[in-house]
Amino acid sequence: MTDVIEAEGLRRTYRGGFEAVRGISFSVAPGELFALLGTNGAGKTSTVELLEGLAPPGGGAVRVLGHDPYRERAAVRPRIGVMLQEGGFPSDLTVTETVRMWAGCTSGARPVGEALELVGLTGRAGTRVKLLSGGEKRRLDLALALLGRPEVLFLDEPTTGLDAEGRRETWKLVRELRDSGTTVLLTTHYLEEAEQLADRLAILHQGRIAAEGRVADVVAGRPARISFDLPDGYHLGDLPPLGQLGVTDHESVGRTVRLRTNALQESATGLLLWAQRAGVELRGLDVRSASLEEAFLEIAKEEKEQTA
Numbered sequence: 001m002t003d004v005i006e007a008e009g010l011r012r013t014y015r016g017g018f019e020a021v022r023g024i025s026f027s028v029a030p031g032e033l034f035a036l037l038g039t040n041g042a043g044k045t046s047t048v049e050l051l052e053g054l055a056p057p058g059g060g061a062v063r064v065l066g067h068d069p070y071r072e073r074a075a076v077r078p079r080i081g082v083m084l085q086e087g088g089f090p091s092d093l094t095v096t097e098t099v100r101m102w103a104g105c106t107s108g109a110r111p112v113g114e115a116l117e118l119v120g121l122t123g124r125a126g127t128r129v130k131l132l133s134g135g136e137k138r139r140l141d142l143a144l145a146l147l148g149r150p151e152v153l154f155l156d157e158p159t160t161g162l163d164a165e166g167r168r169e170t171w172k173l174v175r176e177l178r179d180s181g182t183t184v185l186l187t188t189h190y191l192e193e194a195e196q197l198a199d200r201l202a203i204l205h206q207g208r209i210a211a212e213g214r215v216a217d218v219v220a221g222r223p224a225r226i227s228f229d230l231p232d233g234y235h236l237g238d239l240p241p242l243g244q245l246g247v248t249d250h251e252s253v254g255r256t257v258r259l260r261t262n263a264l265q266e267s268a269t270g271l272l273l274w275a276q277r278a279g280v281e282l283r284g285l286d287v288r289s290a291s292l293e294e295a296f297l298e299i300a301k302e303e304k305e306q307t308a
């Protein structure tokens with residue numbers, strides 16, 4: 001089966017000449033959940049808007065469900081669900097009235113009660129939108145995106161403003177939708193969200209894709225981290241030669257030492273053996289494998305250095 005979303009060399013330039021999207025290519029298979037990550041201003045929303053058909057690309061091509069989402073909007077729009085970053089509903093309507101109004105413009109809409117139940121807003125059905133909390137408004141946005149039982153769901157930072165429980169509930173719902181065959185494109189600032197949900201992801205930086213693949217692919221080859229406080233009376237030079245422990249990089253801030261290593265077991269063992277022999281305690285010892293967060297920060301740093 002062909003891919004549901006295909007982006008090829010996409011570009012977007014705003015009035016004034018700023019190029020926010022600089023030739024990016026990726027594809028999303030049916031039923032796959034693809035996450036776009038990136039620092040503020042990396043170009044996530046600018047890209048997603050092209051996929052949603054809200055603007056034409058300045059270069060390259062995009063196809064959603066086999067159509068050009070901008071030129072063939074009428075064919076694509078009924079089959080996609082869009083949760084924008086800023087919903088912007090009339091604030092004097094109640095939750096039910098808002099969903100009902102939206103349902104009136106949606107073919108094959110779910111019943112209002114079902115949509116509210118899906119996102120856990122049943123108890124707020126009669127509440128005016130202006131009285132909802134930020135997290136509840138995000139959930140209303142999601143209910144509206146789900147109204148038409150979309151084949152493709154675009155979620156632009158869906159859990160911003162949600163508390164930890166609300167975030168986990170939304171993750172569960174998004175997983176269920178994906179498991180029932182919905183293709184999902186998600187943008188997020190939360191790396192844990194991408195780790196939890198994404199089948200594949202791309203990290204955008206300054207309008208380009210800096211890394212792409214499964215979480216394990218993106219994390220592979222990134223260094224692990226060890227940090228600890230130097231024992232009183234000891235200096236960095238008192239540690240065993242760090243290079244021989246497989247440490248690739250180190251820094252110290254005050255008494256805290258941070259090491260990076262591609263040989264975590266070897267480095268940690270060497271350090272602990274040294275501490276045992278010296279009879280000292282390594283307070284604040286923290287040993288962690290490479291994570292998406294580490295990969296993300298490294299990529300952002302590398303790219304910044306390259307463009308400096």
Ligand SMILES: Nc1ncnc2c1ncn2[C@@H]1O[C@H](COP(=O)(O)OP(=O)(O)OP(=O)(O)O)[C@@H](O)[C@H]1O
Nearest residue numbers: 014015018020038039040041042043044045046047
């Ligand atoms: N209408 C516009 N006119 C000019 N520049 C814009 C416009 N919209 C966005 N930009 C710029 O394009 C760049 C990418 O913005 P975009 O909103 O796509 O980033 P993002 O990755 O979604 O960021 P965030 O995580 O902060 O939402 C930013 O530098 C932004 O200032």
